[in-house]
Amino acid sequence: xxxxxxxxxxxxxxxxxxxxxxxxxxxxxxxxxxxxxxxxxxxxxxxxxxxxxxxxxxxxxxxxxxxxxxxxxxxxxxxxxxxxxxxxxxxxxxxxxxxxxxxxxxxxxxxxxxxxxxxxxxxxxxxxxxxxxxxxxxxxxxxxxxxxxxxxxxxxxxxxxxxxxxxxxxxxxxxxxxxxxxxxxxxxxxxxxxxxxxxxxxxxxxxxxxxxxxxxxxxxxxxxxxxxxxxxxxxxxxxxxxxxxxxxxxxxxxxxxxxxxxxxxxxxxxxxxxxxxxxxxxxxxxxxxxxxxxxxxxxxxxxxxxxxxxxxxxxxxxxxxxxxxxxxxxxxxxxxxxxxxxxxxxxxxxxxxxxxxxxxxxxxxxxxxxxxxxxx
Amino acid sequence: xxxxxxxxxxxxxxxxxxxxxxxxxxxxxxxxxxxxxxxxxxxxxxxxxxxxxxxxxxxxxxxxxxxxxxxxxxxxxxxxxxxxxxxxxxxxxxxxxxxxxxxxxxxxxxxxxxxxxxxxxxxxxxxxxxxxxxxxxxxxxxxxxxxxxxxxxxxxxxxxxxxxxxxxxxxxxxxxxxxxxxxxxxxxxxxxxxxxxxxxxxxxxxxxxxxxxxxxxxxxxxxxxxxxxxxxxxxxxxxxxxxxxxxxxxxxxxxxxxxxxxxxxxxxxxxxxxxxxxxxxxxxxxxxxxxxxxxxxxxxxxxxxxxxxxxxxxxxxxxxxxxxxxxxxxxxxxxxxxxxxxxxxxxxxxxxxxxxxxxx
Numbered sequence: 064x065x066x067x068x069x070x071x072x073x074x075x076x077x078x079x080x081x082x083x084x085x086x087x088x089x090x091x092x093x094x095x096x097x098x099x100x101x102x103x104x105x106x107x108x109x110x111x112x113x114x115x116x117x118x119x120x121x122x123x124x125x126x127x128x129x130x131x132x133x134x135x136x137x138x139x140x141x142x143x144x145x146x147x148x149x150x151x152x153x154x155x156x157x158x159x160x161x162x163x164x165x166x167x168x169x170x171x172x173x174x175x176x177x178x179x180x181x182x183x184x185x186x187x188x189x190x191x192x193x194x195x196x197x198x199x200x201x202x203x204x205x206x207x208x209x210x211x212x213x214x215x216x217x218x219x220x221x222x223x224x225x226x227x228x229x230x231x232x233x234x235x236x237x238x239x240x241x242x243x244x245x246x247x248x249x250x251x252x253x254x255x256x257x258x259x260x261x262x263x264x265x266x267x268x269x270x271x272x273x274x275x276x277x278x279x280x281x282x283x284x285x286x287x288x289x290x291x292x293x294x295x296x297x298x299x300x301x302x303x304x305x306x307x308x309x310x311x312x313x314x315x316x317x318x319x320x321x322x323x324x325x326x327x328x329x330x331x332x333x334x335x336x337x338x339x340x341x342x343x344x345x346x347x348x349x350x351x352x353x354x355x356x357x358x359x360x361x362x363x364x365x366x367x368x369x370x371x372x373x374x375x376x377x378x379x380x381x382x383x384x385x386x387x388x389x390x391x392x393x394x395x396x397x398x399x400x401x402x403x404x405x406x407x408x409x410x411x412x413x414x415x416x417x418x419x420x421x422x423x424x425x426x427x428x429x430x431x432x433x434x435x436x437x438x439x
Numbered sequence: 440x441x442x443x444x445x446x447x448x449x450x451x452x453x454x455x456x457x458x459x460x461x462x463x464x465x466x467x468x469x470x471x472x473x474x475x476x477x478x479x480x481x482x483x484x485x486x487x488x489x490x491x492x493x494x495x496x497x498x499x500x501x502x503x504x505x506x507x508x509x510x511x512x513x514x515x516x517x518x519x520x521x522x523x524x525x526x527x528x529x530x531x532x533x534x535x536x537x538x539x540x541x542x543x544x545x546x547x548x549x550x551x552x553x554x555x556x557x558x559x560x561x562x563x564x565x566x567x568x569x570x571x572x573x574x575x576x577x578x579x580x581x582x583x584x585x586x587x588x589x590x591x592x593x594x595x596x597x598x599x600x601x602x603x604x605x606x607x608x609x610x611x612x613x614x615x616x617x618x619x620x621x622x623x624x625x626x627x628x629x630x631x632x633x634x635x636x637x638x639x640x641x642x643x644x645x646x647x648x649x650x651x652x653x654x655x656x657x658x659x660x661x662x663x664x665x666x667x668x669x670x671x672x673x674x675x676x677x678x679x680x681x682x683x684x685x686x687x688x689x690x691x692x693x694x695x696x697x698x699x700x701x702x703x704x705x706x707x708x709x710x711x712x713x714x715x716x717x718x719x720x721x722x723x724x725x726x727x728x729x730x731x732x733x734x735x736x737x738x739x740x741x742x743x744x745x746x747x748x749x750x751x752x753x754x755x756x757x758x759x760x761x762x763x764x765x766x767x768x769x770x771x772x773x774x775x776x777x778x779x780x781x782x783x784x785x786x787x788x789x790x791x792x793x794x795x796x797x798x799x
Contacts, residue, residue: 181673184673184674185673187543187544190683192683239666242670243666243669245670246669247669248669410602410668413609414602414604415602
């Protein structure tokens with residue numbers, strides 16, 4: 064009897080909730096500025112400029128097509144700038160749904176990057192799993208840019224970088240990972256670096272007016288920093304090196320030359336890296352295994368015999384392996400010469416040999432890399 | 440009112456040592472002991488369960504009520520009053536931790552007073568309902584754990600750096616002593632169970648849950664350090680951070696909200712169990728349970744609003760010399776009770792009865 068009453072009470076509660084749910088007050092959500100993209104610039108000394116891409120909700124015809132609006136403010140702290148936006152908009156700023164943090168070039172190259180981002184992790188206003196991306200120029204320009212695809216810049220960036228995937232030449236990182244890497248022994252961090260390019264707007268009809276350009280974002284670069292020092296920006300060798308050795312790639316494409324000069328396009332399905340640390344030799348032996356398939360072959364000499372085949376030769380596989388070895392090794396040597404421990408070797412040696420490897424300088428650590436490509 | 444069965448006890452001994460070790464302590468431990476923290480917390484938990492077995496041994500013989508029946512109210516008060524200090528110190532620390540957790544993860548930029556008062560009101564209510572109700576809620580709350588794990592398995596994207604755990608005791612074993620000197624107050628939490636009437640049929644379940652609790656505590660620390668590496672010392676509210684499973688807030692919402700519910704509920708229940716002990720102690724002063732716990736809660740509220748107003752101040756107080764007093768009481772009390780129980784009970788004077796059944 065008691066159980067029956069409980070079931071009846073539960074059913075009534077659920078029914079009431081479903082039927083009367085629409086009468087619940089909506090004010091709290093409307094009074095909040097839900098931030099979906101967060102940009103930070105460092106325009107002048109001791110001043111940060113923040114740009115918030117705020118969801119305005121659907122159905123309002125006067126808003127932009129993306130249902131988002133961008134607000135910017137300056138302040139000596141992030142909190143001060145956010146408060147200004149809150150005061151001007153009459154809305155309480157909420158970062159709980161913000162998944163993208165964009166860093167302008169001025170902040171990236173300044174010595175205050177860590178100090179700025181540390182607040183975001185320790186305060187828990189923002190998810191520490193939010194994607195972190197640096198960009199050329201001002202972060203505000205990117206967040207307010209009309210994008211070619213996706214509803215708005217914030218969502219578009221998330222789609223490119225892949226919420227769950229890492230592409231061969233697009234590295235992804237989060238605010239948390241940035242702070243964690245900053246505290247490693249080598250104190251070296253990397254952040255994907257984004258540029259933008261204008262494309263024609265949606266194909267106009269004869270009656271429509273000329274519209275402004277839309278933009279596409281390219282993210283195939285990586286910025287490297289040590290402690291509070293900007294080291295540089297690398298293209299393919301940086302992104303491929305980081306993704307192949309440190310990350311799990313879900314999709315990657317590489318191109319190499321065939322035996323007769325033809326162009327071979329490879330599609331990588333899986334990578335596995337095995338790093339071994341030898342303190343006596345001060346060497347990291349890295350074995351990178353890639354599972355790949357040949358996607359496309361083009362021979363520009365016009366010889367169809369080189370194209371009409373279903374497999375590749377051992378020497379062509381070796382050429383790809385050699386190309387990748389050179390690519391990754393050159394990145395390591397370049398960053399090593401700038402004392403940037405991108406791959407975290409100092410920390411890895413210390414973790415394995417805590418007493419003997421604490422002061423092992425990066426300049427003495429050699430990388431012995433071998434790449435093995437396995438065809439599927 | 441304070442009857443707890445074996446199943447409920449198992450759930451309680453799983454949660455009690457775990458809850459307040461999963462908030463600020465992981466970062467505190469990392470600050471002083473680095474990655475050794477996960478070994479140290481395992482040692483803490485292991486030692487804590489030695490106290491548990493002593494407590495259970497006493498409970499089997501009647502617990503605190505048994506002492507009152509055997510030796511009278513004065514001995515009962517002599518033994519239980521020092522626990523007021525223990526409960527007071529720990530409650531101050533733990534309430535500030537809950538408030539810190541709530542103001543970090545749930546409500547931003549709010550003053551503490553309403554939260555402190557609401558928390559204490561809930562704890563007061565549970566305490567007046569007795570250990571049986573608290574144990575029942577503990578039992579129900581346990582089901583949130585598989586939900587968290589299931590959500591994590593489905594949506595989680597956790598990447599862990601296991602090598603961060605390798606460099607244990609890089610500076611020798613001195614980190615253990617440093618940790619004991621600072622964080623002893625976070626251990627030995629089982630003495631409120633002395634006031635419960637525990638009915639255990641099979642002890643194997645308790646053994647399994649004790650071991651499970653130690654492993655889960657160590658496991659959570661390992662995951663936390665794998666995730667945050669050397670930056671672990673910056674990260675408070677460890678459980679909520681872990682339970683987000685590296686996901687960002689997406690269409691499925693935020694994964695850490697379930698962990699917030701679990702942690703806050705179990706933390707409140709843990710505090711309520713302590714206040715339930717206060718209610719029982721107050722009966723020794725001829726006070727009704729709700730009056731005793733009410734007065735204690737009011738005093739606690741005053742101290743939390745006027746003296747130890749934040750987690751830093753509370754931690755400074757709790758980790759000072761007073762922690763050794765607290766530790767001493769927690770450890771000594773069950774053993775004193777064992778000695779008292781081992782003393783043969785005085786035989787009741789037997790009246791000679793005549794054949795007619797009336798005393799001569």
